[in-house]
Amino acid sequence: MNLFAYFHDKIAAEIAALGFALDTSRMSVEPPRDPAHGDVSANAAMVLAKGAGMKPRDFAEKLRPRLAKLDHVTAAEVAGPGFINLRLDNEFWYARLAEILRVGPAYGDSTAGQGRTVNVEYVSANPTGPMHVGHGRGAVVGDALAALLHKTGHAVTREYYVNDAGAQVDALARSVYLRYRQALGETVGEIPEGLYLGEYLIDTGATLAQRDGKKWLGKPESEWLAPVREFAIEEMLTLIRGDLERLGIEFDVFASERKLVKAGAIEHAIAELEKQGLIYVGTLEPPKGMLPDDWEARPQTLFRSTAFGDDVDRPIKKVDGSWTYFAADIAYHWDKYKRGFADLIDVWGADHGGYVKRMQAVVKALTQGKAALDVKLCQLVNLSDGGQPVRMSKRAGNFVMLRDVIERVGKDVVRFVMLTRRNDQTLDFDFAKVVEQSKDNPVFYVQYAHARARSVMRLAAQHFGADELTPTALAHGPLNLLADADEIALVRHLAQWPRTVEGAAQMHEPHRIAFYLQEIAASFHALWNKGNADAGLRFVVEGKRDLTRARLALVQAVAFVIASGLKVIGVTPAEELR
RNA sequence: GCGCCCAUAGCUCAGAGGAUUAGAGCAGCCGCCUUCUAAGCGGCAGGUCGUUGGUUCGAGUCCAACUGGGCGCGCCA
Structure with a gap:
């Protein structure tokens, strides 16, 4: 049992027994900062005295004798501005010990969660390659948070959002096609700008060549892009699933962006926002101080996120008329809500910090404030080995893969170390140190x-x-x-x-x-x-x-x-x- | 320029609006193995909680401004 919640109830009951009808929800019952002050400390008098028309210390004195008579309380003292401190007898602690032995690791x-439905979305790494260390941090934070919510009586769903639509997976398909040609003996030379360089794609290209032979050679992109893309995404998800398995993480749901898009979820969500008058065509002010080179004013289709606390309204369509990533994310979050989740939690990398407000704005708008979205941003992980920084460059494709880290130090070490800092602090991860x-x-x-x-x-x-x-x-x-x-x-x-x-x-x-x-x-x-x-x-x-x-x-x-x-x-x- | 996050001991960091005395660990100094694992433990020393205001009976904690650092900043995800 949570002994502080237990005494909160006891104290509230005594206050009621005194004849006061006061709201005790603001009252806190906590361990005192200094153990010398006792076992349990209540601020009841300070919070409630005004409502009772009394001075805090007088209120505390009136309540004190009643609390002193509670089971297992050996002393009740009034201290400072009106704290009531309780001391508990050893029998109480023996009972706690017996309780621990009775229920074990449970x-x-x-x-406390009362069965509330919570959706924890984490990792959601793009299916363009294996997971790296940064993904690993989000993975552990999300998974531990989900476990924590499960332990406290929430109905938790662990969810992974697969960005299998959009330009990135097209680039993936082209990258794999290149490696496919290479596997069939062609010399491809330098990998063009915008494509993925990762060496893991060499294997993927080879696998494709093995499966399909020369079927796609010399064909126009319009013919091979879709099938190669589908193949590549599946291969990448297999890689990612393998990484997750090594970390001991199992998702309940893999939500596919492509499926949402296909089902017209974006149009539905935007129509809903339109109905609320939150979609309009307008021209944004250029960002002050940092003007992109190619900036030019042009009208865009915008979501009025400023109505919900965002700084500027956000575009939902690209110039070519296609939806932005944000538009898909709008649909996705609405979908989560419609699947019955009142509490939404997203675990993101800190580089997505700029998206928090607009996402929360959307959730507010689409759920009439009935759902809450909390976003946990995870700061960078700085890798080092015996004090020497391990440099990573995504551009060169030589980032440190999560599976290599797990192989070297073990799953348990990775998981624990990822939680030795708050999520919003950068984390130093030294290979040598963590296995010491x-x-x-x-x-x-x-x-x-x-x-x-x-x-x-x-x-x-x-x-x-x-x-x-x-x-x-x-x-x-x-x-x-x-x-x-x-x-x-x-x-x-x-x-x-x-x-x-x-x-x-x-x-x-x-x-x-x-x-x-x-x-x-x-x-x-x-x-x-x-x-x-x-x-x-x-x-x-x-x-x-x-x-x-x-x-x-x-x-x-x-x-x-x-x-x-x-x-x-x-x-x-x-x-x-x- | 704007937004988000951050600022606590020499270093790395905890800190649910509360009490005369803000906590750990590392580094420093002094100690503890005939032993259930010394792979550990104890002690000493170390602080204007970035600055200035505000709210409050009370602020490291909430609010504002400022200073310094990280991340981000229309049609990438």
Whole structure:
């Protein structure tokens, strides 16, 4: 259970019992910043005193005795401008420990989402080549966020938008055709401007040659473009699917832009906007200060996104009359809404930052404000190897492929490291550092804590029967023998897991999970080391079976919470490290 | 020029509008292995939370302006 939500309800009930009909939704119940102030801190008095016609401290004093009588509360104190701080007895923490053992890695699961439908769209890399490291960051952030929302009781759909229409896939088809001719013995020379240079396309061209033989040689583009394009997209998606599989990511939906276009979804969406008077033909002001060389004023078909907070209205048609990418994205987001999603989340690269406002504007317009779109922008990943920057150039086609990174450091390392920074901070990824086995490496540090916990349990198995070490047996053990202040402190910390999960889910910030796990690992390593200094504080104490069982309960709970967190991140907990 | 993101210890970064004392890690200094993994732990030292205003009982957190950095800026996706 989220103990802070629990006490929020308790406190709200006591306020009601005092005869006040006040809105307690603004009241926060949190851990105090300074643990010396207690276990639970409520700002009720400051938020509610005005409504009750009282001074905050007077209100707090009136409420205090009632809270002091709540179960497991040993003290209620009024502090500062009117905080009410509660201290809880050890029994409460033993109950939390037993709870963790009872539910195992499902600890932290919550119904906060109330089954709300959420669509998390991430990766959505163009089907023009394998995934690179930047895609990897978005992939991990999106996937962990989806897992987090699932854990908090949302109905989550993981979705990948395939940009299989438009100029890029035409360029892909031409690039593959070139490699196809090459595979059949032609000399193609320099790859022309605008085509893809990636060496992976050599294989694709060869595969096409193998499948179709000389069928397309010497034919006009109008004949081969469509079939080659279809073939190439499928090949690229196979590559991408392979990359995702290596990362352990599985999508529920691959949404095809081409299918949407074919079904006339763009026309429908634009017609809807037109009905609302949000489409017009006009001429935009040139961007100030940075004028494109070939700029000339011309009338365009525009979406009035300024009506919803955007800076300028946005074109939905190109000069040749075809739809812009934005127009397709309008249709796509409306489609998501019509499929029943009230909450939309897009995970994009930071270079798409300029599109956030217009997309949110569209979602507002098409759903009459009933759907919310949150866009998580992921900053760059700076690759280095032992401190030496790894330079990438898309132009030269030598960008570092995600699969190579996974092959070198492993899926678990990639996933964890991608969450060691907020999504909107640039991330340094050093090949040498992330596989280092030291406390400087957060992945290792957390894995080591889990492995240590498992190691203790294995050792304990030599002294106890298997039936004595099951989580249930441990939960029913003499937990009250846990008396060391650091042991209780660790239980407290573990008991914050549900709140951490709910907070991270609500704020759409999966990195918080990685940070929390590092804290738990640190607490556990510290406790472990107290056993080095004082043998009486070791987890397994010769001749003290009851005390040992109580401590094993704590050790098992640590393992469960770390496993619970790693599951959100998509990392396999290590049983041992070699 | 405009928009978005960012600015917290020497470095890399956390920080849900709250309390006399803003936290980690690294680097620095001093310590801890006869041991369940020392692949670890403890301690010391280190801060005008970019600047200036504003809102509030209260601001690292919210608002505005400014300074500095990243990303982007009509018919690419």
